[in-house]
Amino acid sequence: MMEQKAKKRILLGKLGLDAHDNGVVIVAKWLSDAGYEVIYLGFYNFPEHFIEVALQEDVDAIGVSFLGGEHLYYTRKLTDLMKEKGINNIKLILGGVIPSHDVDELKRLGVSEVFTPGTLRQTIIESLGKLFKEGM
Amino acid sequence: MGINDKKEIQSSYLEGERLAHFKSLTGIEYKEVYTPEDISDAPEPPGVYPFTRGIHKTMYRGRLWTRRQQSGYRSAKESNERIKYLLSVGQTGINVDPDLPTHLALDPENPLAQGDVGLQGTSIVTYEDMVDLYRDIPLDEVSNTMIIEAPSSAVIMAQYLLLANERGIPWEKLIGTIMNCPLTQLVGPTYQSITTFFPVEPAVKIALDVMEFMIKRAPRWNIVNINAYNIRETGVDAIQEAAFALSIGQEYARGLIERGLDIDTFAPRIGFFSAVHIDFFEEIAKLRAMRRIWARIMKEKFGAKNERSLLFRTACQTSALPLTAQEPLNNLVRAGIQSLAAVLGGVQSLHTTGYDEAFSLPTEESHKLSIRTQQIIAYETGVVKSVDPLGGSYLIERLTDDLEEQIWNLLKIIEDKGGFLQCFLDRWVEDQITEKRHQLGEDMDSGQQPIVGVNLFRDDRDSTEIAIFRHSDTWQSERIQEIIEHKENRNQESVKRALDALDEQIRKNWEGNCIEVIMKAVEARCTLGEIMDAIRTAIDFKRPGL
Numbered sequence: 001m002m003e004q005k006a007k008k009r010i011l012l013g014k015l016g017l018d019a020h021d022n023g024v025v026i027v028a029k030w031l032s033d034a035g036y037e038v039i040y041l042g043f044y045n046f047p048e049h050f051i052e053v054a055l056q057e058d059v060d061a062i063g064v065s066f067l068g069g070e071h072l073y074y075t076r077k078l079t080d081l082m083k084e085k086g087i088n089n090i091k092l093i094l095g096g097v098i099p100s101h102d103v104d105e106l107k108r109l110g111v112s113e114v115f116t117p118g119t120l121r122q123t124i125i126e127s128l129g130k131l132f133k134e135g136m
Numbered sequence: 137m138g139i140n141d142k143k144e145i146q147s148s149y150l151e152g153e154r155l156a157h158f159k160s161l162t163g164i165e166y167k168e169v170y171t172p173e174d175i176s177d178a179p180e181p182p183g184v185y186p187f188t189r190g191i192h193k194t195m196y197r198g199r200l201w202t203r204r205q206q207s208g209y210r211s212a213k214e215s216n217e218r219i220k221y222l223l224s225v226g227q228t229g230i231n232v233d234p235d236l237p238t239h240l241a242l243d244p245e246n247p248l249a250q251g252d253v254g255l256q257g258t259s260i261v262t263y264e265d266m267v268d269l270y271r272d273i274p275l276d277e278v279s280n281t282m283i284i285e286a287p288s289s290a291v292i293m294a295q296y297l298l299l300a301n302e303r304g305i306p307w308e309k310l311i312g313t314i315m316n317c318p319l320t321q322l323v324g325p326t327y328q329s330i331t332t333f334f335p336v337e338p339a340v341k342i343a344l345d346v347m348e349f350m351i352k353r354a355p356r357w358n359i360v361n362i363n364a365y366n367i368r369e370t371g372v373d374a375i376q377e378a379a380f381a382l383s384i385g386q387e388y389a390r391g392l393i394e395r396g397l398d399i400d401t402f403a404p405r406i407g408f409f410s411a412v413h414i415d416f417f418e419e420i421a422k423l424r425a426m427r428r429i430w431a432r433i434m435k436e437k438f439g440a441k442n443e444r445s446l447l448f449r450t451a452c453q454t455s456a457l458p459l460t461a462q463e464p465l466n467n468l469v470r471a472g473i474q475s476l477a478a479v480l481g482g483v484q485s486l487h488t489t490g491y492d493e494a495f496s497l498p499t500e501e502s503h504k505l506s507i508r509t510q511q512i513i514a515y516e517t518g519v520v521k522s523v524d525p526l527g528g529s530y531l532i533e534r535l536t537d538d539l540e541e542q543i544w545n546l547l548k549i550i551e552d553k554g555g556f557l558q559c560f561l562d563r564w565v566e567d568q569i570t571e572k573r574h575q576l577g578e579d580m581d582s583g584q585q586p587i588v589g590v591n592l593f594r595d596d597r598d599s600t601e602i603a604i605f606r607h608s609d610t611w612q613s614e615r616i617q618e619i620i621e622h623k624e625n626r627n628q629e630s631v632k633r634a635l636d637a638l639d640e641q642i643r644k645n646w647e648g649n650c651i652e653v654i655m656k657a658v659e660a661r662c663t664l665g666e667i668m669d670a671i672r673t674a675i676d677f678k679r680p681g682l
Contacts, residue, residue, distance in 0.1 A: 015251075016236075016251045016252050017236040017237060017239075017240055017242070017248065017249065017251075017252040018236060018252065018256070019322055019323045019326065019328070019329035020323050021323070021326065022369075022371055022573055022576070025573050025574075026573055026576065027577075029577060030581075042328050043328065043329070044328065044332050044333075046247075046248065067256075068252065068255045069256070069496060069497070070251045070252050070255055073251040073612075074251055077251075097461075097494060097496070099495045099604045099606075100495075100604075101604065116494075117460065117461040117494045118460050118461050118462045118494075120581065120590075120591070121577075121581045
C-alpha cells in the first residue's frame with residue numbers, strides 16, 4: 001500500500017467581506033464527520049492569507065464559500081496567486097450562491113467543483129472522494 | 137425513471153402518505169386536535185393591552201401593511217431608478233440596502249473592499265451619493281428605511297439630515313427608519329462578523345448616539361430596528377429569534393434611560409424586523425407572543441405609561457432559509473404562504489423574498505412578483521377584512537401561550553447572564569447559533585426538515601431556467617475611480633480640519649454625542665471610510681488593513 005496521509009486536509013472559509021456562513025459551517029461539520037481534516041478559516045479572509053495558510057497546513061484542497069456575487073473576482077485572484085506560486089496539487093472547490101451562468105468560467109479558471117445551495121451531503125462527500133481518487 | 141422508482145411511487149399510492157413527524161420547526165409537538173380545554177381565557181380585543189391580536193383596533197381595515205421590498209445595487213443612481221420603479225408598481229415604502237463596504241465602513245478603493253463594492257447593495261460613501269439615492273423622492277411623504285447599522289449608521293444618518301436641510305425639509309417631518317442595530321444587522325449576532333471591523337461596545341455607544349440625536353429632533357423617525365430576521369437566518373429557532381431580539385430591545389432601552397431619557401419619549405420609536413419562516417401557525421403564534429411580551433416588558437419592567445410605548449411594531453421579511461435553488465418557481469409558492477402568515481400575524485410592513493434569491497439579487501421581474509404576491513393577499517383573498525381572523529382558534533391561542541412561555545424562559549436565562557450584550561461577548565450566543573446550525577444541517581440531510589425538490593421528491597432532471605440578475609464586470613473599477621477622484625478634488629484643508637475635530641471629540645469627549653461633529657465632516661466632503669477610520673484610530677482600534 002502506498003504511503004498516505006491519514007486524512008485528507010481541506011481548508012475552508014470565505015473570501016472578502018461577506019459574512020453569510022451558514023453553508024460553510026454546515027459543510028465543515030459534514031466533512032469533518034466524513035473523516036476529513038478541516039481547517040476552518042472563518043470569513044473576512046483575503047486571497048494572500050488563504051494561500052499562505054493552505055501552504056503552511058499542507059492541505060489537499062481549498063473550499064471557498066460565496067454568496068453575494070463576489071465569486072468571480074475572488075476566484076480569479078486566488079487562481080492567479082496559485083499559478084504565481086506554482087501550486088498545482090491543491091484542488092479548488094467552491095460552494096454557495098453562485099449563478100449557473102458563471103460555472104463554466106469558474107471551471108475554466110481551474111475550479112474542480114461548484115456546489116450550489118441544496119446540494120446533498122452525500123453528493124458532496126462522493127464528489128470529493130472521486131476528486132481525490134482521480135488526483136492520486 | 138427506473139423500474140424501482142415506479143414501484144416506490146405505487147406503494148405510496150396504496151399506503152397513502154403521511155408525515156415523518158408532527159413537530160413544529162422549533163420542536164413543539166402539534167397535538168392531534170386542539171379543543172376549548174387548550175385555552176385559558178378568550179384573548180383581549182385587538183388594540184388592547186397586551187396586544188395579542190394586533191397593535192391597532194382596526195388593523196388592515198384601517199390601513200394595509202406597508203409593502204416594502206429591499207433594494208439596492210451598484211450606484212446610488214441605479215438604485216434610485218429601482219426605487220422609483222418599485223413605487224410605480226405599488227410599493228408603499230422604501231427599503232434601501234447598502235453594499236458590504238458601506239456596512240463595514242470601508243471606502244471602495246480600500247483593497248479589502250474592492251471585490252464587494254456594489255454587489256449586495258448600493259455603494260453609499262459621500263454626501264453626493266445620498267443626493268443621488270433619493271432624487272425625486274419626497275422624504276416627508278414616503279416612509280424610508282435605511283438598512284445600516286452602527287457605527288456606519290451615524291454617517292448615513294448625518295448625510296440624510298444634510299440632504300433634508302438642502303431640500304428644505306424640517307427634520308421633524310422626516311418619516312422612516314434607520315436600522316441602526318450593531319448587534320444584528322450584518323448577518324445576525326455572529327461574533328466574528330460584528331467585531332472584526334469595529335469593536336462592539338463602541339458600536340452600541342454610537343447606535344445610542346444616533347437614537348438620542350434623532351429622538352430629540354425627529355419625532356416621527358424610528359431610531360432603531362432590531363433585526364430579528366437576521367438572527368433567525370443564522371439557523372436558530374423561533375423561540376431564540378424572539379428572545380434574542382426582545383433582550384436586545386431592552387439593552388437599548390436601558391442605554392437610553394442611562395442617558396437620562398424617559399422611556400415614553402423613545403419607546404414608541406423602537407421597531408423590530410422579524411422573520412416569517414415556513415411553519416405557518418408557529419410563525420403567526422410567534423408574532424402574537426412577541427407583541428404580548430414586549431408590551432409587558434415595557435409596562436411592567438420599564439414603567440412605560442404611554443400606550444404607544446407598549447406596541448411591538450414589526451416589519452417583516454419572509455425567511456429565505458426555506459427557499460431553494462432547485463425548481464426555483466416553487467419559491468413563489470413558499471413566499472406566498474409565508475407572506476400570508478405574516479399578514480395573519482399582524483405585521484406592519486412586509487418584504488416578500490424573491491424566488492430568485494438562491495441565485496443572485498432579485499431581478500426587476502422578481503421584485504414585481506413580490507409586490508404582486510402581497511397585493512393579491514391584500515386585495516383578492518379577503519383575509520384582511522376582519523382583524524386577527526385566527527384569534528380564538530384553539531390551536532393558535534394555545535401555540536401563542538406555549539411560545540410565550542418558552543420565550544419568557546429564554547429571556548430570563550439571558551437576563552440572568554447579564555443581558556444580551558454580555559451573552560454575546562461571552563460567546564454564549566455564538567455557541568447557541570453554532571449548535572442550531574449543525575442541527576439544521578442534520579435536519580436537512582435526514583429529511584427531518586422536509587424541503588420539496590431537495591430532500592423530498594427531488595427531480596434531478598429539472599432544468600427550469602429563470603432570468604437571473606447579472607452583476608456588471610466593469611462597474612466596480614469605475615466606482616473605485618470615482619471615489620479616488622472625489623478624494624483628490626476637494627478642499628483638503630477643510631477635510632483635515634473636520635477629521636481633526638472628530639478625532640479630538642472622540643478622544644476628549646467620548647461620552648458626548650458624536651452626530652454633530654460627524655455632520656461637519658460630511659459637509660467637509662469626508663467619506664464614510666475616512667470618518668470611521670478617524671474614529672477607529674481615536675479609540676485605538678486596529679481594523680484589518682489599518
